[in-house]
Amino acid sequence: MSDERADLIVSTTPEPAVSTAGAVPEAVSFEASVPWAAVAVFAIVSCGLAWLIASPLWVRGLGMADPLLPVIAAAMMLTPAIATIAALLVERRRRGRRGARGILRDLGMWPLRPVGRTVGMSAAAIVVLPLLIAAGLVVVGLLGLARFDLVGFSGFAEQLETLLPPGTPAPPIVLLVTMQLVMIPVGAIINAPFAFGEEIGWRGWLLPALRPLGTWPALLVSGAFWGFWHSPLILLGYNFGLTDITGVLLMILACMVLGVLLGWTRLRTGSVWPAVFGHGAFNAAAGLGALVVAADSTVPPAWVAGPLGLVTCAIFAVTIAVLVAAGQFRRDRLDARLG
Template sequence: MTASRVDLPAVTVFAVSSVVLAWLVALPLWLRGEGLTDILLAPTAAAMMFTPALATVLALLVQRRTRGRRGARAVLRELGMWPLRPARRTVGVAVAMIVAMPLILIVGLGVMARTGAVTLDLTDFSGFAQALQTGVPAGIELPPVQLLVALQLASIPLAAVINAPFAFGEEVGWRGWLLPALRPLGTWPALLVSGAFWGLWHAPLILLGYNFAEPNPLGVVLMIVACSLFGVILGWSRLRTASVWPAVFAHGAFNASAGVGVLLVAADSPVPSAAIAGPLGVMTWVVFALAIGVLLVSGQFRGDRLQAELRPDPVRPAVAPVSG
């Protein structure tokens, strides 16, 4: 038996607390008024990533009113943290997602190159070489730029693991708790609503110009669309495996791959707007949509391919009925 309706009080507490906490964490950036040049930007963005985890704790506390006290094993299962079952599928999907993230961005660069938005240099990597030279003192000889590019790309899986604790802070909320909590709405509404809310949650940074250089409602809309599409892919990994870990490592790998354009773009390339050519820009949306299409055509969203056990435990009274 699975939950037949959305636990509205718990979802409301999660939504409100995650947004409020995100704004509280970002508040110093707004008070200091230095925008994206603020030295606190990076640590603030990292701290914000843990606010969905805190919101999840609050939502779980609210759920105790209707479900009663649950053991740690039940909570870990509901959040997709443990057990890893089936383990082979979970690990396989996690590895596939780590590999897919830089490929998505590289294919996006290819789309941009086809449209003339950017010029790529896949032999001499002139743009990256130029960037390296500007930061190296005279007289210091660097290794071949091709080797450095290869090392950068090869380090993405390691960076995905390093980024995992921060990505977990978000994913345990978005895909660990919220997506299953919204499953009574239907699979696709749950995927799209959780992804859209994920995008809206970024507003404290987006309104400073983060990601798209659009410190206005347009920037927030761009983020909502990007996260809705990306959220379908991350959400599929959660539904397919009943585990949050593939989404965690995919999120970490995507963040680690965000600078892949610096490696591949030519020195004389046009510089399109971040809203078009950024890691979450319109061109990447095209690749997200293509990836979702591949998953659809291959039947990956069929009910028999998704894991029912990720859904919340059935609602039960907080106090056992008195017999007799």
């Protein structure tokens, strides 16, 4: 989950070159059919809790200006974890006891084997997700949708002035921008607990649960549901500034393509942690555009040029195509680690 407005200043408060040698991780307990009853419970609990937690924003009627928004958005990120617990209880009736070790293995939490692949993919996710957002900004500039100031950072300086008390001297703007960029990896780690609240549901449980449908259907359906789950906030104008079904559809599209990338890390490693840190890094870097846009530049709509806008979605799609062309989605590369 990301909000370009909320991440105006990058917050730290919401295949890598790694050897594949070593032990192959234990096989995940993979079912021959989708556990539809558990999936239904997961869907109802996750969406129901999301709407319940977001309801004060609707009752108070302040929309995106509500000071409770950051707290509520963070709390929403924990609801997929609660839904996962509910789904596991339903699965327990069907599959019997698996023990804590089996559950942690099936959710991709433990063990971290091979360690090099899991740690390397997690580190790569922290670096690559912000770079994809930056690549989207490059395309925005090439298309003439916005003008960037990479010397004086005038747009960021102008925004900073509105946050400081009158007469307060601002620190050197280049130093502030550098600090913001350096803090993105730190922000990814600090954001990880909330990202875990989502990822343990989307990539930890739901993606493997849908795997009997096939790799691509499981990736796309789990991503689409992830996007739909954001509806309580999207319909208030979160992320895109749109308050109708168009915003929800755009969020579904964005989460489908981003979900393929995060899901690939889960399938490739058998671990949920690369997706957790990748999600955290994406949220930490969502405000990159606010750092570089010029003060006198036109500001394109968020649904076009935002961190989840159409331009960035195209960058994600190209990245997926490169991975496919490199054979990274072949069944023999995935099935050995998940199913």
